Amino acid sequence: MLEIRNLHARVGDKEILKGIDLRVDAGEVHAVMGPNGSGKSTLAGVLAGRPEYVVTEGSVVYRGRNLLDLQPEERAREGIFLAFQYPVEIPGVNNLYFLKAALNAVRAHRGEPELDAIEFTALVRSKMSLLGMDQELLSRPVNDGFSGGEKKRNEIFQMAVLEPALAILDETDSGLDIDALKVVAGGVNALRSPDRAAVVVTHYQRLLNYIVPDQVHVLSDGRIVRSGGRGLALELEEKGYGWLAGAEDNEPARDSRLEARA
């Protein structure tokens, strides 16, 4: 589904990604872990087409197409979904109006008819109950005045409505309490199917208790330094990132706030 080869990218003058190779097949969930500043979010942003990231070398092939040729909206219509680390507040744009425009743009691209207001409302209702979304939040402007947890929940809600082929979660678990974490995980797990895939970017192993990955990759200084199975995540939790070149000393791979709550 996704094949990344020797990907280099920079922001401004600073090279962040220094040769990433990663292959994600349909039906798989990959976790990308690593310390702060290792390039995890940059990788997610490059895949979604964030304009300020410049790819200097390498290639990304998604479902047989050169992904880097596509505009962000074209990538979304082709089934890529980025759950933002920091979802953007957009005052004045109604949440449901926005989501309906997004869904119909995706549907139009697939040659499917646009959903009318009634069909859309029915779809929203079913996804709302799945994720325990509050109706009141949905009738407000996009993320406007939402708490951190509400914003993340809204990302997963959008993902559930848009049903992407490739979901990329950029530290969606950061700052979430255990209940919200379970909601996020439930949203991802509900989408798991043989023809979909997910890349879960996370600093902490914790989320992977709920979204069990097929593979775990450790990113450090813009490169994947280790790949392995689920056990690698647990090993990281045990040892921290301290053993990696470029990581801060003994930076934990566990979220002590969550540990305290659990």
Add this chain to the structure above:
Amino acid sequence: MATKASAYLSMVERAQGSHAGEPAWLRDLRGSALAEFRRAGFPTTRHEDWRFTNVAPIGDTPFVEPPPAEVSPDEVARVLVPGVAGPVLVFVDGRFAGKLSTPAPPSGGVTLRPLADALLERPAVLEAHLGRYATVADRPFAALNTASFEDGAIVEVADAAVVEGAIQVVFLSTVTPAPAVSHPRVLVLLGRHSQARVVETFAGLGPTRGLTNAVSEFVLDEGAWLDHVRLQREPGSAFHVGRAQFHVGRAARVSSTALALGGLIARLDTVAVLAGEGADATLNGLYLADGVRLVDNHTDIDHAVPHGTSRQLYKGILDGRARGVFNGRVRVRPDAQKTDARQTNKTLLLSDDAQVNTKPQLEIFADDVKCTHGATVGQLSAEALFYLRARGIGEQDARAMLVRAFAADVTGRIGLDPLRADIDRRLASMLPGGRVAEVVA
């Protein structure tokens, strides 16, 4: 005297003949106004109130009086706000068009009269109010209007009357062989504890190149409530200078939204005098300009007595090489303790060549007051744009969505539902990337 004014002066002086039959007080009023215009002439950019707005193109254009024009009811219907009950007064090139107007029902507590009728039937009321608020000293365009207005609308709302729907006053300009000038004049008197909505619409029937020089005075007696919308959507080839003057009495409340959507040069002065204790004025505005157009909003809120409240939200969207001006003056007189005044101006620049000059002008002479102001000038948020695109919404649609959201902050506050919907629909087709928004839930 500026020589540029001479062509106007001779036009005004010719018109004096047709004013010969008017009562002495009105002839005096006009005479003083003419003297003031003769003294001041057209303002130049050396005049502080006109620093950023060069009206030389207006002074240089040899405007003529408009020839009589025929306008069909269909053309009027297209300008009216659909689905709004209430009387309609139509003016064509500054002249009252009785056949195109809809009178107020006799029992509704509201009386509409063209100026000529009001002079015969309500002389004392007119003398007491006409021109007493929109005074002419140092206001050359108001002086020109007062000296020249040929016709006008006089609206009286009876004490305690609640007007159903809205009173619509429509000023249409027609395409004339040579650029024409009109001086529309409106006086609205709201009786004690009365309630009314008034919609003033200025529109051109085609690519007019004339000057509309309008003055409207609104007088709110004790406890009156006025919801006012001024929709200026003349073509981008026209000149528009306007003044909306509110005199707000004790515990009276005005909410006004000024939509400046058209005009090559469009200048609007909105003035509210909070004359009675507990008076409340909300002045909101939205201004749009593209190409080489210029749109200038000057507001002036005069807190003359204690316990007044004022709120202002002015937002602008400028594209191309357009220029915007916002000058928000708030005066708090020495007696006006417990004044609560807020002012916000936000301008969105859609191109590198568009520019805005924004200036708060707070003159506070009382010590126990709350007065705040803020101004921002910015571009569309790149983060918000990427967020929308990352969900599959095309770049043009995403931009349009963000621009409309910016405008909706002002239009969303319009109280009259059909009017708000009508304006949102019109804006959707005017704003860049415009596609009609359908709002769910």
